[in-house]
Amino acid sequence: MDSDLRLLADKAKSWPFEEAKRILHRIGHKTPAKGFVLFETGYGPSGLPHIGTFGEVMRTTMVRRAFQILSDIPTRLFCFSDDMDGLRKVPDNVPNQEMLRQYLNKPLTQVPDPFEQYESFGHHNNAMLRRFLDSFGFEYEFQSSTDWYKSGRFDEYLKLVLTHYDEVMAVMLPSLREERRQSYSPFLPICPTTGRVLQVPIVSRDIEAATITYRDDASGELIEIPVTGGHCKLQWKADWGMRWRAFDVDYEMSGKDLIDSVKLSTQICRIIGGRPPENFTYELFLDEQGQKISKSKGNGLTIDEWLTYAPDVSLAYYMFQAPRKAKRLYFDVIPRHMDDYLTYLSKFDEQELVQKVDNPIWHIHNGNPPKAESSLSFSILLNLASVCNAEDPSILWGFVTRYQPDATPEKLPFLDKLIKHAIAYYHDRVLPEKEYREPTEMEKKALADLRTRLEQLAATATAEEIQTVVYDVGKNHPFSELKAWFSCLYEVLLGQSEGPRMGSFIELYGIPETISLIQSKL
Structure with missing residues (x-):
């Protein structure tokens, strides 16, 4: 890595560099014993992936890239899917809902795919996430909860949770409602007969044999089952803490709604001998009504919907901006973020290197952006x-x-x-x-005045010269404020409540064409 760039990056103020510095401090600027720094993102595939899921990977990647500029220590990124979790409810935005109801509480990788494309619902949702991450060129290693549990690679750590069962319960029980306390256990047995993920009280446990015993609700029979080999999974907060210990995760992001969960998982990780990762809490994504977006509700935008209307770089810019502030996620935000991206791109080549490393474009393109092709927004x-x-x-x-x-x-x-x-x-x-309105008598006079002034301009007039004319006309007529004049132009000429900078628009559309447009409205 270029030493000058590293020196500048060390002084950078943009949030990915600030986070990368925290990680360096955590490891004492030395390679961890495992040989690399591990970043993790987690995903619950109980519904179709939404943009928030993508955003977590995008932002984590930005921090990882910043770290790679500051240090030569190797890094890896695990994208972990909790696909062994039980299907708790049927999402609103998928087909074959009656069929899915028959599989409630079964592990997601044992629930048939309602789209009839993959071997299970979990595999379908995992594939949708991976498809987009791959198309964006993320470097990551996909990890499946089902694979880790069933292969036995979590066994050592599940035994640690069993050994420290009482301590884990002491952490979790105060966080639960009284009714839930009565049945809570960090271990969720997979029923040998129905295949469902059970939330049942544990009657006894055998640390040496690594088993737990619960009472079957239907028969009343006591069932002893291993905690290893995929016969049980952990409740997700215990699972999260166990996973941090098993992988030795160094950095993970999570939403504001998981602050309490992070605290509990941190305690559990420490109880079983692990060191919890550095955590970054981001604000939530909201829909147009200000409600939190949800995979099961399908509110907000999907990845595919955003990419229908703008290139992927606009979505990356949206994710970069102010991650600690809540963001509305609906169609109207797309044009603005596309234009903001173009503005930062146009500035990039003119900036000094010290400014470039804090430009969002640096983080979106890993320091190597394309050239701006046009000044058109x-x-x-x-x-x-x-x-x-x-x-x-x-x-x-x-x-x-x-x-x-x-x-x-x-x-x-x-x-x-x-x-x-x-x-x-x-x-x-x-x-x-689109809804055009008729101009008022006063507005007709202003529009006629604008038509006359445009007729006096040269065909080669610049956007600034045209904009000056538009301003002058607005000032010369009794509008309550200039904003009302521009609202008139947008609503009468364009049929919408908001619009472009008129000078730039008229330059592109053409002065003669604009004159004809005004005349058609008069």
């Missing part, structure tokens, strides 16, 4: 598609080539991708809500 393209009622990218390219004569889809593939996304967003998200 996504919002401008979106509004151009709206005015033209564009269904075909060639329509927008016709305007772009007037603005940027040597531009072609082959020369500017990212711009071509933006144009296609803008048309998709317009068609699906803008057109159904």
Whole structure:
């Protein structure tokens, strides 16, 4: 690693570098005994993966990359799926729900795939997560809870939990409601006859034989079962702490809603002789109504929905920004984050290296971003598609080539991708809500004035010159504030409540075309 870059990165203030420094402090700047620093992300595949799942891997990867700049110590990233967990409820957003109800409480890797594509529901949801992580180019090692339990690789650590059973119970019981305390055990037996994950009281345990005994609800019979070999799994908080011990995890993120769980799992990890990882708590993702997004409810956006309307870099930028602040996750955030990404990209080449390492673009592209292809924003393209009622990218390219004569889809593939996304967003998200209004008499006079002023401009007028004219017209008419003038332009000319910077838009759309558009509204 370049020594100058490492020195600058050590002074960087962006949150991934701050987190990487915490990890270095944790290990004393020395390679751990296992030979590498281990990052982990966890995933419960009880429903379809949502963007929050992706975000955890994206953000953890950003910290890992920052660490790799600061240190030559090897790193690994485990993406762990708790796919041996029982199916507790049927998600709202999947087919064959009646079929799934027959498999409640069975391990997710034993529940048939309602989509009829994979060997189980757990395998289906794991595959969906991996597909996107692979397409984004993440470097990770996928780990399955079912594989670890059934292969016996967790056995040593399950025995430790059994040995320290009373101490683990002392940690967990105060956190539970009275009713739950009566049946709680860190071990969940897998019923030998039904295959279901049971939440039953443990009658006795044999540390030497590594078994537990519970009473069967149906028959009243006492059942003795090994805690090893996949015959039991741990309640997830105990499982989390056990896993930190088994893997010797150095760093893991989790949402604000898991703060108490982190504390309990930390205690359990220490009880069985482990050192809990450095933890980073991020704020929750919210839907348009401000409710927490949920895999089972299917509110918020899916990964595929976001990528229908914008490139993946916009999603990466969304994840980078202020992870300790709650974020709304719905369709309207997409254009803004796409434009913010483009703004930071345009600045990148002009910045000194000390500024570049704190630019979000550095973390999105691991220090090696592409060149900015055009100064056109996504919002401008979106509004151009709206005015033209564009269904075909060639329509927008016709305007772009007037603005940027040597531009072609082959020369500017990212711009071509933006144009296609803008048309998709317009068609699906803008057109159904489009609602033009008639201008008032005062607004008609202002629009006529703007038409006249535009007619006096040269065809080659710049965006700034046009913007000055637009401002002057607004000031010369009795609008309560300039914002009301721009609202008039958006609502009358574009049929929407918000819109672009008019100077830039008119430059791209064309002065004669804008004059005709105004005339059509008068």
